[in-house]
Amino acid sequence: TRAETVASFEARIFLERTPGGPSLAAKPLKTGAGWYRGDLHAHTGHSDGSCQTQSGARAPCPVYRTAEAATARGLDFIAITDHNTTSHFAAMAQLQPAFDRLLLIPGREVTTFHGHANVFGPTAFIDFRLGDAAVPNVRTLQSLAEGAGGFLSINHPTALSGEACMGCGWTAPDTDYARVGAIEVANGGSERAQGGAEGPLLGVAFWEAQLNAGHRITAIGGSDNHDAGLSSDIASSIGRPTTVVHAPELSTTGLLAGLRAGRVFIDFDGSRDRLLDLSARTARSTATMGGALAARRGETVIFTATVAGADQARLEIVQDGEKRAPVFTRPGVFSIRMGDRPSWVRVNLRDTDGRLLAIGNPIYLSPAP
Numbered sequence: 001t002r003a004e005t006v007a008s009f010e011a012r013i014f015l016e017r018t019p020g021g022p023s024l025a026a027k028p029l030k031t032g033a034g035w036y037r038g039d040l041h042a043h044t045g046h047s048d049g050s051c052q053t054q055s056g057a058r059a060p061c062p063v064y065r066t067a068e069a070a071t072a073r074g075l076d077f078i079a080i081t082d083h084n085t086t087s088h089f090a091a092m093a094q095l096q097p098a099f100d101r102l103l104l105i106p107g108r109e110v111t112t113f114h115g116h117a118n119v120f121g122p123t124a125f126i127d128f129r130l131g132d133a134a135v136p137n138v139r140t141l142q143s144l145a146e147g148a149g150g151f152l153s154i155n156h157p158t159a160l161s162g163e164a165c166m167g168c169g170w171t172a173p174d175t176d177y178a179r180v181g182a183i184e185v186a187n188g189g190s191e192r193a194q195g196g197a198e199g200p201l202l203g204v205a206f207w208e209a210q211l212n213a214g215h216r217i218t219a220i221g222g223s224d225n226h227d228a229g230l231s232s233d234i235a236s237s238i239g240r241p242t243t244v245v246h247a248p249e250l251s252t253t254g255l256l257a258g259l260r261a262g263r264v265f266i267d268f269d270g271s272r273d274r275l276l277d278l279s280a281r282t283a284r285s286t287a288t289m290g291g292a293l294a295a296r297r298g299e300t301v302i303f304t305a306t307v308a309g310a311d312q313a314r315l316e317i318v319q320d321g322e323k324r325a326p327v328f329t330r331p332g333v334f335s336i337r338m339g340d341r342p343s344w345v346r347v348n349l350r351d352t353d354g355r356l357l358a359i360g361n362p363i364y365l366s367p368a369p
Ligand SMILES: [Zn+2]
Pocket: 109, 116, 155, 156, 168
């Protein structure tokens, strides 16, 4: 007979009287539209985040360490996205008044065997048991997230799925991409694993395939930090990468509105001042990054890219997933002739060695009647 094996564990069950969960900052930390820099993916001891103790051992990492690291990094916001739990929201609600310059965005990483997705905004429980009777398919999960007022982002879509990382890649069949708010194309953990921003784990091709299918989905980044004490020069430390969002104000509602509008870029180095913006105009109308512009067939659309905090950097122009080399009439200014089909144009930023510094979101062109 087999030796008797015993798995012993302790389950602690906490009962919450308020069904909606704790509420966080109701008032904006800053009023006024502008660029706000932050991290949209981080774990604490409420799931599998750990950090160093006083004596150098490791322990589940308390939420305040993440807030302090984000502050040291100069971030305006951080979403704390522990796996399949809501238990971190009480700590965040407690910390927010003391962190009156760092917006703590409630998030959770819905972690399934068919992929991981962050849901930002709500603090109420959302059933994550994809495949169970309560959540038979991903569309139900999407409806639950939307019903709670959440914004859903597919995480690290091209991560490998298997024994090493069960369900990490996005393979959920029947995903309704028309209702996906964002795709995390740059993940700090993936960047660290593949030794650079670019490689098979970069989610750009996955995202661009959805753009080419006609969906308008915002590309974002997230460190996927699991150790708040990780040195800031390492990818997957808090703020690496940083997502920079043009938002109407620094509040959770404002940030989610900014993410939906798509005037957003990913700053791989998590700088404090790098900027990448894009606008477009025809004789009749204008649009900014994330927006849409109608143009007649054959009409010239003039684009202006605005770059700051990256001396010597060069622009890379991408149209419908293909790199393009349009003629620059002035630095940052180029034009594209409208075809007869919908199209999208976006820019990346690279340094003189070709290293990817920033990923920008598209402007969507549609044929004018
Ligand atoms: Zn994940």
